[in-house]
Amino acid sequence: MTLYERIYELSKKQGISVFDLADRLDLSRNSIYSWKKSSPKAETLQKVADYFDVSVDYLLGRTDTPSPVGNDHKLNRDDLTLKDADEEDLLAAFRLESEDMTEEEKKKFNSSLKGMMKIAKGLLNDDSKWMNR
Numbered sequence: 001m002t003l004y005e006r007i008y009e010l011s012k013k014q015g016i017s018v019f020d021l022a023d024r025l026d027l028s029r030n031s032i033y034s035w036k037k038s039s040p041k042a043e044t045l046q047k048v049a050d051y052f053d054v055s056v057d058y059l060l061g062r063t064d065t066p067s068p069v070g071n072d073h074k075l076n077r078d079d080l081t082l083k084d085a086d087e088e089d090l091l092a093a094f095r096l097e098s099e100d101m102t103e104e105e106k107k108k109f110n111s112s113l114k115g116m117m118k119i120a121k122g123l124l125n126d127d128s129k130w131m132n133r
Contacts, residue, residue, distance in 0.1 A: 004036045006059050010052045025051060050111045067118065 001009075004018075011021050018032040025047050031040070032048075040048075042056075049056045054066040098106050 001061055002036070003039070003059055003061070004032070006061065007032055007035070007048060010054070014052075021048070021051070050108075 007021070008018055011018050016024075019029050021027075022029050022032050025044075027044065031044075039045075045056055045059060049059055052066075055063065057063045058066045098109060101109060
């Protein structure tokens with residue numbers, strides 16, 4: 001399946017057209033359609049992957065697993081349980097790090113954190129992914 005075909009199928013599952021997707025991602029209306037013959041920039045491809053909550057590798061056909069770790073669950077509050085002190089420290093660190101970020105940078109930062117948490121949880125649940133030292 002090509003990049004365009006995967007994006008088309010993902011859009012169809014969400015009940016939107018590729019033109020609607022382009023509008024939602026602030027892309028030109030025909031940009032996604034043009035990917036039948038050309039490749040998008042990495043940043044644009046990541047934007048599409050983030051929108052559908054899939055990996056770039058999935059969009060490019062390098063894997064048939066949509067998420068980076070293959071987890072079927074959505075991120076929920078149970079994934080974020082921490083000791084109270086640790087949670088306060090993390091919130092303070094997040095506020096400090098994101099203080100000078102634009103809203104767009106904050107969205108990207110949050111998306112990256114979400115992905116890292118999914119990967120970490122997947123590693124914890126699958127001992128085969130740990131190297132024996």
